[in-house]
Amino acid sequence: MFGEDIGKGFVMGIPPYIIGGLAALPYYRESTSRRVSSYDRTGGNRDYLTIEPWETRVLADIEGTGIIRHIWCTIASDDRYYLRNIVLRMYWDGEPNPSVESPIGDFFGVGHGVAKHFISLPLTMTCDRGFNSYFPMPFSRRARIEVENQSDKPVRAFYYHIDYEVLPGLDENMLRFHAKWRRENPTEAKKYPPGVEGKNLTGEDNYLILEAYGRGKYVGCVISIYGLKPGWWGEGDEMIFVDGEKWPPSIHGTGTEDYIGAAWGFKFEFYGPYHGLPLKGNPDWTGASSMYRFHIEDPIYFRKSIRVTIEHGHANDRSDDWSSVAYWYQTEPHYEFTKLPPPELRRPRI
Template identity: 55%
Template sequence: MHSPLANIAQIRPARSKRISSYDRTGGNADRIQIAAGERVDLASIEGAGAIKHIWFTIASRDPMYRRNIVLRMYWDGEDNPSVESPVGDFFGQGWGLEYNFVSLPLAASPRSGRGLNCYFPMPFGNGARIEVENQSPTPVDAFYFYIDYEEWPEVDDSLGRFHAWWNREITDPDPSGENEWSCLAPELKHPSDEGNYLILDAEGRGHYVGVNYFVDCPSPMWYGEGDDMFLIDGEPWPGTLHGTGTEDYFCTSWSPAEEYQHPYFGYAHVDHSFGWLGRAHAYRFHIEDPIHFQESIRASIEHGHANNLTLDICTVAYWYQTEPHKPFPQLPPSEARHPMPAISVTDVHRWRHAWRQSMGGGKLWGNERPS
């Protein structure tokens, strides 16, 4: 294990450079504007080197701009992006929201999480390109950015290329019902990863370094009895890396519903509703314990024990690997990336009304069972 400061004193044959949105006239209009539907190259770099830090802040009249603006990165002249994600989710901001977030490789800083920072190192041997696409129906009024990078004489062959992939699924419950904590019937067994929510499916040689996990739970029941499962190099289930529950994978315990932010793991956002209703953002970065693969990796997690819950799950997986990489599935259109509506107090009261009718009406408290 090495301290993050272990190599800070090393003198290297590198040149530090920056591409930013500064006003080229010497004025104070230090931003670019992006029309609706426009794709813009923020950086196009030749030669070898590594991106060391990225900072964005954005002003838009579109309330969903963080889901509607897409970030892509390309290394070494490739045609398929190695990074493709809505810009908010990439930096650890779920559902188009703005909130503060602290971790070692990613941060969303004040005011109110609007300063988006990335410290994942991103080496390249023959050029790098970073673009954004405004899939909003309105222009981006102001996009400010820094892209800090180093020029190197050459790149070490042992360095993988940085990748990040966004996925989203509104999961299907088991046909027997949403039976978390055996509240409806004895729980089922699930001796496979079939039906799991997919975090990553990659081919090549490299190592997985973490995930931002955004879950919207439409029930006050705990959503996180799902085991994490990693199948490495085509190995069969259960594989050599099999977990015990959602909060366990995120290094917490006992169904948390509170914010906690460690450099490597935590909960950056919870709804503070009742039970576990609503939106939670958990994160886990494998800085000290990357998950290595020589041929392939399939990372997934159950949505409730035995995949018994309907959840709206979005993730951004982060990893390094050799190129070429397996091309990503087509990114859903912007409207298909928007979050589900929040469950309201009125919705819950309607549930109670339907339950009362199913019980025949009368003086009912709420915990009665059918006879």
């Protein structure tokens, strides 16, 4: 399928270029390394793009077959809300609708228009300024990545690298990378009996992180919450409905901080390879918090559809400002995304 050489060195029957990472380092593969970047074509040191108000700039338009391995960028802007006003989009194989659409700050792992140092396996905001993605992003014919500055202020400098491999072919089972931002501001508090007496036996009023149709795997999310009143907002359970199943779903959690990999609330900010809380709000749980959970070792597979949801407070008893980015891989074509809200409806509270 891939030619004589590309099949050599399979690990447990899997091509090394699919495995990637440490396991693939000893293996040679017939690929060509390439980079698209903002370097100064004149040989000078103006190694950046400028982006005018409401302008769209194409960062990469790659023809052929390959896998994007790494994206890095850093941004200089006088717009206070640039991390929410710059929209990142990605298109695979000539599709008319994006497979990735998100405010750029949220995509790289922290919400609320905040740049905050953290390091995870797939995403980092190194020293608050260097944004990195290591999600592998395969394409068979074409990859197009663009940013739009939905602001009345220009972006003074946008530096970037996009590192990718050119390959002779892809396994037919390789899925395409997707990411989508959502916001519910505020969530609607349900009037159940107070405290633990409230019952949620449907999941219908949960906050929706992802709804997708097709065949694929859910690989994680960034969740950002702005507490609008004192009190712990983290008693909400994640409920993940696979292939049209009804309540109770086959994947049902026990609390928001449990889903993030912590316990008994969040004592302090932290970050790890697969889970973290880079941004913590006030001691009374008002203000801005942002967290992530990546299903790298435990992806959630679906054959027909998936709904990833989480309660906003126990039995949805809280009214707060929620936003999120979901990350997943799936077959194409995907269902067209709901329209991204305009900048004024994406604006953070801080």
